[in-house]
């Protein structure tokens with residue numbers, strides 16, 4: 612009797628928490644309606660994603676969610692130049708699980724006839740600071756803010772994203788980019804800044820930047836968040852913040 616009562620209250624608490632999270636987020640009406648119509652199924656999927664995220668890959672970083680200057684991942688590993696994956700210069704590094712995912716994906720691309728070029732990976736706060744200041748000198752503050760991240764607001768500081776190819780819009784026309792569009796999600800990678808979502812992500816479309824989140828999180832992003840990575844991260848971030856709703 613007591614157990615049944617406790618289970619019932621725990622369930623209610625989670626529903627209250629879910630509604631509180633949805634009330635605070637923008638998302639879209641469609642996404643919210645889907646979740647509110649099937650909260651049990653959603654929470655089951657969410658539990659699986661959070662349980663699978665043992666490497667703590669799901670961290671929201673954007674213009675409103677800023678990393679401290681002292682933040683650096685502790686599991687960075689060097690990225691090697693190989694036959695199946697080229698680097699544009701020495702000195703690249705990524706978080707270990709991200710690098711493992713990247714190697715698997717690039718081997719699959721190579722098997723299909725494409726050699727991926729790695730152009731940018733982990734960037735420290737200090738590196739981003741220097742980059743941003745250089746851009747401001749050339750392009751001015753307003754223009755720079757649209758395509759480059761202020762220090763602390765770049766996903767590169769997390770060590771979980773990769774810039775592929777020439778890091779220009781023309782990359783989208785290449786076979787390598789088309790392969791990524793078609794296949795990256797099969798290997799746990801999501802496009803950070805999709806076309807048409809500048810208002811949501813805070814950054815203009817970047818066909819070259821992919822973020823590793825793992826297969827479970829990709830499945831959740833596709834099923835519940837319109838396949839938009841920013842929405843998934845905003846949700847997870849708020850869910851973790853509101854862990855005790857009265």
Ligand SMILES: [Zn+2]
Nearest residue numbers: 731773774820
């Ligand atoms: Zn990038």
